[in-house]
Amino acid sequence: MDHPRALLGAARRLREDMVARLGALVTSESAPGSLPHLVACADLLAGWGTEVLRRSPRRVVVDGLPHLLWSAERQDVLLLGHFDTVFPIGTIRSRPFTVRGNIATGPGVCDMKAGIVQMFGALSLIADTSAVGVLLTCDEESGSVTSRSLIEREAQRSGAVLVCEAATPDGGVKVARKGGSVYRLTVQGRAAHAGTEPHRGVNATVEVAHHILTLRTLDAAASTGTSVTPTLLSAGTTTNTVPERASVAVDVRAWTSAELDRVDRAIRGLEPVLTEAVLAVDGGINRHPMSPELARPLLSLAQDVAARLGIPALTGAHVSGASDGNFTAALGVPTLDGLGAVGGGAHTPEEYVDLDHLPERTALLAGVVSRLTTPAGVGQRTGHREP
Known part of the structure; x- marks a missing residue:
């Protein structure tokens, strides 16, 4: 030059x-x-x-x-x-x-x-x-x-x-x-009529809501700039049916690989809250x-x-x-x-x-x-x- x-x-x-x-x-x-x-x-x-x-x-x-x-x-x-x-x-x-x-x-x-x-x-x-x-x-x-x-x-x-x-x-x-991770939490519940027999269902929307609130504590617990953000949410089929399926995508960002690992362990350690609900976790660390x-x-x-x-x-x-x-x-x-x-x-x-x-x-x-x-x-x- x-x-x-x-x-x-x-x-x-x-x-x-x-x-x-x-x-x-x-x-x-x-x-x-x-x-x-x-x-x-x-x-x-x-x-x-x-x-x-x-x-x-x-x-x-x-x-x-x-x-x-x-x-x-x-x-x-x-x-x-x-x-x-x-x-x-x-x-x-x-x-x-x-x-x-x-x-x-x-x-x-x-x-x-x-x-x-x-x-x-x-x-x-x-x-x-x-x-x-x-x-x-x-x-x-x-x-x-x-x-x-x-x-x-x-x-x-x-x-x-x-x-x-x-x-x-x-x-x-x-x-x-920052490095990043992407997850999808999927809940399998059981459908029921929301008006006449809601007690017979296992509400996947309620189950996934519990996990969304838990996810929000993962970044609040750290003072390192880590963010754990629920993003795309999907649940239910009709307004009068107890949802049998729900899912939420989760975006994670952190300055260190150790933080990504910490959040990864926490997400993979999530357990269902509602009796008979089934929780599946897909995804993981994408970029260090x-x-x-x-x-x-x-x-x-x-x-x-x-x-x-x-x-x-x-x-x-x-x-x-x-x-x-x-x-x-x-x-x-x-x-x-x-x-x-x-x-x-x-x-x-x-x-x-x-x-x-x-x-x-x-x-x-x-x-x-x-x-x-x-x-x-x-x-x-x-x-x-x-x-």
């Missing part, structure tokens, strides 16, 4: 094209599990990636889900992202991609379609991308069930991993993330925490690149949400997250991206990648790339 200001200028000239691409990508809806839409979105991205990397991706299809991989023979750095969103198909009709001033809105604009646009913009600014791998998955929002082994395999053969998830609203990159130690050399490098570009100083943030970066960091691979768009409101109708930051974050990523693909790059110093 001999001419950092020239790099920033080149990124600024890409702004109009990047905004147009962001609109096209947001409009290409990609709800979890919606195969035709995920395939169409993958087709769009495959073309963009091939253009800048000058090599075609391998489409890794698992259970019908299309993940895109541009691997490198000598993979100094892996750029990691996902193109699925949490929003159901049809959301774009009520909330189309919109630009007002410097703010862009639309479903998935921040988490994380702008990060993908920036990723390809940055790669277009790099003369030699032969040591850069790119992996875009399509099931991150549903737990990365089909892509996890692919992510871990590519991370293990990389010197470093840069995750293009969104930055914090004030532009911070993410050096630490992302430790800041592995991110520190990469943060230092990114801060130096930012200073040379003349853009605002970077800070390293600790955030509660998990990402696929948790998987790569758990393997001991240097990982820096939050190199995507500056924005906020992820998973809500208020999701937005600040377009004024689009060029500078693109230049930042290009500068970091360029540094990592030189002989003195962090990836080579750490020796994590497998032969």
